[in-house]
Amino acid sequence: MKTNRFFTGLLLTLSLLIIPAGCEVDNATLLTDGIWTFEDLTTDSEDQTIITLIAFAKALLTDATLEFQEGGNYLITSPLLEDPTTGTWSLVGDDQLIMDPDDEPPSTGNIDVLTRDKLVYIETFSDGQVVYSITTTWIR
Numbered sequence: 001m002k003t004n005r006f007f008t009g010l011l012l013t014l015s016l017l018i019i020p021a022g023c024e025v026d027n028a029t030l031l032t033d034g035i036w037t038f039e040d041l042t043t044d045s046e047d048q049t050i051i052t053l054i055a056f057a058k059a060l061l062t063d064a065t066l067e068f069q070e071g072g073n074y075l076i077t078s079p080l081l082e083d084p085t086t087g088t089w090s091l092v093g094d095d096q097l098i099m100d101p102d103d104e105p106p107s108t109g110n111i112d113v114l115t116r117d118k119l120v121y122i123e124t125f126s127d128g129q130v131v132y133s134i135t136t137t138w139i140r
Contacts (some may be wrong), residue, residue: 029095030105030114031068036138038064038078039118045132054134074099097121109136116140 006071025033041058043050068089076085087101092108100106109121112135119138124131 008134027091027111027114030116031089033116034140036066036119038062038066038138039137039139040135041137042061042135043132044128047130047132050132
């Protein structure tokens with residue numbers, strides 16, 4: 001009877017050690033593991049022009065999807081835009097996401113949240129005098 005309890009305890013201990021290590025997923029895998037749906041776009045800017053542009057961009061992204069492909073490409077589709085946005089993406093470390101759209105300058109976002117169900121990144125901009133950030137949220 002004592003041997004049976006010993007083996008049960010040993011199996012439980014080993015499974016607790018093995019399961020967390022097997023569940024760890026790197027950020028690239030989290031990004032490419034499914035299609036993201038646009039959730040929100042906000043700014044901390046007080047400039048009315050920037051606030052208006054963010055509201056317009058948020059409206060255009062309503063019901064948009066984002067797919068990070070394993071080869072380093074991405075695709076954003078929106079029912080309100082005729083053509084999808086395409087480009088390349090890469091990670092710098094675990095916390096910087098670089099998105100380089102075709103025919104546009106690249107942008108770098110600092111990843112604030114990245115789980116299987118939520119992606120939040122923050123981009124910081126400067127107009128020479130004022131520094132502001134834009135936060136983008138995608139969900140699955």
